[in-house]
Amino acid sequence: MQRFHRGVLSRRSVLFGGIAAAAASHLHAQPQRPPNILFIFADDLGWRDVPFNGSDFMETPRLDGLRREGMAFTNAYASAANCAPSRACLLSGQVTPRHAVYAVQSTKRGPVNEMRMLPVPNEVNLDPDKITFGEAMREAGYTTGLFGKWHLGNSNGSEPMAQGFRTYYDSRFPEPNRKRDMEDDPKGLFSIAAAACNFMETNRERPFLCYVAQHAIHTTLEARPASIKHFEAKPKGKQHGATMYAACLYDLDAAVGVLLDKLKELGLEQNTLVLFTSDNGGTQQSSQEPLRGSKGAYYEGGIREPMLVRWPGTVKAGSTCETPVINLDFYPTFLDVAGARPPAGYPLDGASLTPLLRGERALGNRAIYWHFPGYLNDPVVRGRDPVFRTRPVTAMRKGDWKLLLYHEEWQLDGGWDKRDSNAAVELYNLRDDVGERVDLASKRPAQRDALLKEMLAWMKRTGATMPTQPNPEFAPAPGVKRFPAPGSNVRSRDDWRPPG
Numbered sequence: 001m002q003r004f005h006r007g008v009l010s011r012r013s014v015l016f017g018g019i020a021a022a023a024a025s026h027l028h029a030q031p032q033r034p035p036n037i038l039f040i041f042a043d044d045l046g047w048r049d050v051p052f053n054g055s056d057f058m059e060t061p062r063l064d065g066l067r068r069e070g071m072a073f074t075n076a077y078a079s080a081a082n083c084a085p086s087r088a089c090l091l092s093g094q095v096t097p098r099h100a101v102y103a104v105q106s107t108k109r110g111p112v113n114e115m116r117m118l119p120v121p122n123e124v125n126l127d128p129d130k131i132t133f134g135e136a137m138r139e140a141g142y143t144t145g146l147f148g149k150w151h152l153g154n155s156n157g158s159e160p161m162a163q164g165f166r167t168y169y170d171s172r173f174p175e176p177n178r179k180r181d182m183e184d185d186p187k188g189l190f191s192i193a194a195a196a197c198n199f200m201e202t203n204r205e206r207p208f209l210c211y212v213a214q215h216a217i218h219t220t221l222e223a224r225p226a227s228i229k230h231f232e233a234k235p236k237g238k239q240h241g242a243t244m245y246a247a248c249l250y251d252l253d254a255a256v257g258v259l260l261d262k263l264k265e266l267g268l269e270q271n272t273l274v275l276f277t278s279d280n281g282g283t284q285q286s287s288q289e290p291l292r293g294s295k296g297a298y299y300e301g302g303i304r305e306p307m308l309v310r311w312p313g314t315v316k317a318g319s320t321c322e323t324p325v326i327n328l329d330f331y332p333t334f335l336d337v338a339g340a341r342p343p344a345g346y347p348l349d350g351a352s353l354t355p356l357l358r359g360e361r362a363l364g365n366r367a368i369y370w371h372f373p374g375y376l377n378d379p380v381v382r383g384r385d386p387v388f389r390t391r392p393v394t395a396m397r398k399g400d401w402k403l404l405l406y407h408e409e410w411q412l413d414g415g416w417d418k419r420d421s422n423a424a425v426e427l428y429n430l431r432d433d434v435g436e437r438v439d440l441a442s443k444r445p446a447q448r449d450a451l452l453k454e455m456l457a458w459m460k461r462t463g464a465t466m467p468t469q470p471n472p473e474f475a476p477a478p479g480v481k482r483f484p485a486p487g488s489n490v491r492s493r494d495d496w497r498p499p500g
Contacts, residue, residue, distance in 0.1 A: 032271065033206075033207050033271070034140075034141075034142075034207045034337065034338050034339055035207070035271050035272055035273050035311065035337055036200075036207055036208050036209070036210070036268055036271060036272040036273070037137075037142075037208070037209045037210070037272070037273050037275070037334055037337065038200075038210050038212070038259060038263065038272055038273070038274045038275070039209070039210070039211045039212065039275045039330070039334075040212045040214070040256055040259065040274070040275070040276045040277075041090075041148075041149075041211070041212065041213040041214065041277065041278070041279060042214055042216065042217070042252060042276070042277070042278040042279070043083065043149060043213070043214060043215050043216060043217065043218040043278070043279055044083075044217055044218045044219075044278070044279070044280065044281075044282060044283050044295060045216075045217055045249070045252070045278035045282060045305070045306065046278070046281050046282020046283075046286055046288045046294065046295075046301065046305075046306075047281065047282070047288060047291060047300075047301070047304040047305055047306055048239070048282070048286070048287065048288045048289065048291060048301075049217075049240075049249060049282050049286055049288075049306070050063060050249075050306045051064060052064055052067045052072060052306070053306055054239075055237070055239070055240050056237030056238055056239050056240055057231075057234070057236060057237035057239070057240035057241050057242075057246055058240060058245075058246050058249050058250075059246070059249075059250055059253070060249065060250070060253040061253065061257075062253045062254065062256045062257035062260060063253055063256060063276065063306075063308065065260075066256070066260070066274065066276060066308050066310055067308050067318075068317065068318055069310050069312075069317050069318075070274070070308050070309050070310030070311070070315050070317065070319075071308070071309045071310075071315045071316065071319045071320065071321055071356075071357065072306075072307070072308055072319075072320050072321070073307040073308075073309070073320075073321045073323075073325055074320060074321070074322050075304070075322055075323065075324040075325065076277060076304065076305045076306070076307030076324075076325050076326070076327075077303050077304055077305060077324065077325065077326040077327070077368065077397075078277075078278065078279055078280045078281070078303050078305050078326070078327055079095065079096070079326050079327050079328050079370065080096060080102075080280065080303075080370065080372065081280050081281060081295060081296050081297055081298055081302035081303050081370070081372065081376075081389075081390065082103060082104060082280050082295055082296050082376065083104055083149075083151055083218075083279055083280060084101055084103065084104045084124075084151050084152060085101045085102050085103060085372075086279045086280050086327065087149075087150075087151050087152055087213075087279060088101035088126050088152055089327065089328055089349075090133075090279075090327045090328070090330060090331075091126060091130075091132045091133060091134070091152065091163070091331075092126060092130040092131070092132060092331075093131075093132075093133060093328060093331030093332065093342075093348040093349065093350060094130070094328070094347065094348070094349050095328065095349045095369060095371065095462055096370070096371050096372070096464075097371050097459070097462040097463050097464035097465065098347070098349070098462060098463070099123065099126060099127055099130060100120075100121075100122065100123040100465075101122065101123045101124070101125075101126060101152070102120065102122045102123075102371075102372055102373060102374055103122050103372075103374055103376065104151075105122070105124060106122055106374075107119040107120060107121065107122040107372075107373065107374020107375060108374065108375060109374070109375055109376050109377045110375050110376065110377030110378070110387060110388050111377075111387065112471070112473050113473055113474060113475045113476065113477070114387045114388070114474075114476055114477070115375050115391075115471045115473075115474060116391075116408040116412060116470065116471055116474050117392060117407065117408055117411065117412070117467040117468075117469060117470060117471050118467055118469045118470075118471050119373060119374035119375055119392065119467055120373035120374060120392075120465045120466070120467055122374065124153060125152060125153030125155075125156065125158035126152040126153060126158050126163065127158075128156065128157030128158055128162065128163070130163075131343050131346050132163045132164045133164070133209075133330070133331040133334055133335075134146070134160075134163055134164025134165045134209070134211070135163065135164030136164070136331070136334075136335060136340070136342070136343060137164070137209045137334055137335070137338060137340075138164055138166065139340075140335065140338040140339070140340035141206075141207060141338070142206075142207045142208055142209045142338060143166055143167075143203045143206055143207070143208045143209070144164055144165050144166050144167070144208070144209045144211070145165060145166065145167035145168070145169075145196065145199040145203075145208065145209070145210050145211065146160045146165040146167070146168045146169075146211045146213065147167075147168075147169050147170070147192045147193075147195050147196040147199070147210070147211070147212045147213070148169075148170055148171075148188075148192045148212055148213035148214050148215060149170065149172075149176060149213040149214070149215055150168075150170065150213070151176075165211070167199055169192065169195040170188075170192070171185075171188030171191040171192050171195075172187075172188045172215055176215050176218075177215075177218060177219060177220055178220070179220050179222060180222065183224065183225055184224065185224075186222035186223065186224065187214075187215055187216045187222045187223070187248060187251060187252075188215060189214055189215075189216055189251055189252055189254075189255035190254075190255055190258065192212060192214060192215075192255070193212065193255040193258040193259055194258070196210050196212045196259060197258065197259065197262040200259075200262055200263065200266060200268065201262070201266060204266050204267075204268060207338070209334065212259060214252055214255065216248050216249065216251065216252040216255075217245065217248045217249050217252060217282075219283070219285075221244045221245055221247075221248045221285075222244075222248060223244060223247030223248045223250065223251050224247070224251055227247035227248075227250045227251050228243060228244065228247045230247070230250070231243045231244075231246045231247050231250070234246075239287050239289065240286060240287065242285055242286060245285050245286055256276065260274070269312065270312045270313065271312075272311075273309065273310070273311040273314075273337055274308075274309065274310040274311070275307075275308070275309050275330065276306075276307065276308045276309075277305050277306060277307040277308070277327065278305045278306060279305075279327075280295050280296075280302065280303065280305075281293070281294050281295045281296075281297075281300075281301050281302040281303055281304065281305070282294055282295060282301070283295050284380060284381060287381070288300075288301035288381075289301075289381075289435070290434055290435040291304060291434065291435065291436075292381070292382045292383075292435050292436040292437070293380040293381060293382060293383055293389075294380045294381060294389075295380075295389075296376045296378070296380065296389030296390060297380045297383055297389045297390050298370055298372065298390055298393050298395045298404060299380075299382075299383070299384075299404075299436050300402075300430070300434065300435075300436060301380070301381070302380070302389075302390075303370065303395075305327075307325070309353075309357060311357055314357055314358055315357050315358075316359055319359065321356050323356055323362050323363055324368060324397055325353060325356070325363075326350060326368045327350075328348075328349050328350030328368075329350035329351055329352070329353050330350070330353075331348055331350060332348050332350050332351060332352040333350075333352045333353045333354060333357075335352070336352040336354045337354065349462075351363050351366065365398065365399055366398070367396050367397065367398035367451075367454060367455075367458070368396065368397050368398075369394070369395070369396045369455070369458055369462075370393075370394065370395040370396070371394045371395075371459070371462075371464045372390060372392065372393055372394075373392045373407065373464075373465055373466055373467050374392060374467075375388050375390070375391055375392070376388055376389040376390050377389065382435075382437075384406070384426075391406060391407075391408055392406065392407035392408060392466070392467050393405065393406050393407065394407070394455060394459060394464065394466075396451060396454070396455050396458070397430070398451060398454070400429050400430050400431040400432075401427065401428070401429060401430070401447065401451060402427070402428045402429075402430050402436065403425065403426070403427050403448065403451040403452065403455060404425070404426040404427075405424060405425055405452065405455060406423070406424050406425075406426075407424075407466050407467055408424075408467075409422045409423050409424035410422070410424040410425075411466065411467065411468060412470060416452075419448075419449075419452070420442065420445070425441045425448055425452060426439045426441055427439060427440045427441040427444060427447065427448045427451070428440065
């Protein structure tokens with residue numbers, strides 16, 4: 001189903017003409033068709049949840065096998081700390097300021113009286129005028145299918161089949177988080193995998209992009225009875241030991257195996273790029289230590305992800321890549337793999353990962369950014385705040401350095417002129433301190449200021465909207481400090497107490 005919007009037909013024709021021409025040239029020059037792409041996207045799977053990143057209780061035999069056969073990225077990131085904005089960035093190829101999908105439903109989540117500022121409003125749907133990677137890949141000659149979670153609107157041109165996916169199936173729509181009470185497939189993992197397998201078989205004679213967006217391990221946690229019994233009988237690890245969490249992940253891993261087995265059965269294994277990662281950090285049901293925080297926070301536990309890529313003949317088996325990458329990079333990577341150019345005049349904020357996949361070179365000392373101008377309820381482990389997972393913040397990583405700019409203090413407590421004292425800026429060296437325990441903002445002011453200038457320039461360049469108005473309803477509860485000292489072990493508002 002091709003989609004052109006009123007008033008932009010000629011623009012899209014021009015944009016996509018370049019993609020199609022490049023793809024046609026590539027197809028003519030290559031004796032072998034472009035590789036298929038199988039992109040598997042987990043939901044709420046944390047960096048530390050998988051054994052190949054150190055979990056001492058979870059089991060993922062099929063992902064472990066994929067890791068042995070492909071490349072593991074140790075510094076892979078989601079482009080947002082929760083579901084919808086991460087997916088909006090992924091699909092559009094653009095950072096949050098360009099599409100304004102910042103949160104699920106609302107950026108005003110939590111006790112309003114604890115918010116110092118009025119948050120920037122949230123967009124619920126992905127703007128139909130955004131050109132998704134589904135659309136771009138269709139124009140490049142690929143058949144496209146989405147199986148599972150969309151989470152970016154289902155009306156007014158924002159639904160998947162109006163945004164570039166010829167085939168769409170979701171076992172859990174429209175209530176993705178309800179219990180299903182189906183013993184053989186309680187989370188819908190295997191029905192989604194079966195639909196994706198059918199798509200791959202039907203389209204085996206042409207290049208395809210198969211996007212499988214599973215609902216696991218997002219709550220409600222569910223698993224097959226045999227999986228639950230397996231982990232009930234297993235000794236707990238020192239870090240992990242949640243039976244249902246582990247069983248749900250075990251089923252997710254099995255569903256990944258279904259997809260990989262189908263590729264092998266169809267004889268497509270050698271000409272298919274397989275990419276596996278997650279949409280945001282793990283929930284507080286599973287510790288992400290040594291990473292700080294979890295889903296919803298812009299510390300490492302909320303945005304760093306497990307990521308694997310297998311591409312026989314291109315990716316070296318068992319290899320590791322330490323270069324920081326982000327899911328914004330997938331869109332240009334898919335186009336590069338297809339031999340297609342990006343849509344003309346449509347900015348993409350990521351970079352193709354194919355040089356890294358080939359082991360040729362790094363991507364340079366680029367910065368990657370996150371922007372969240374709102375509030376998310378419930379604090380996280382070792383968070384900054386005893387009330388919220390995050391307050392309005394912009395973050396960046398460049399090389400080993402991570403900078404976070406908190407807008408309440410920046411806007412209301414003196415900004416640049418008071419940066420030495422207003423606690424608006426945090427700075428960490430992730431090579432020495434992956435747990436973000438030692439804030440170096442006051443000890444390395446030159447490094448802080450250089451990164452801060454880059455961040456402010458990026459915000460201006462992308463049109464990043466900051467909250468600017470004080471909240472007239474701000475009336476914090478007596479005795480509750482806005483945030484504890486960096487590095488303190490905050491688990492919840494109930495077990496955090498202000499000094500004295």
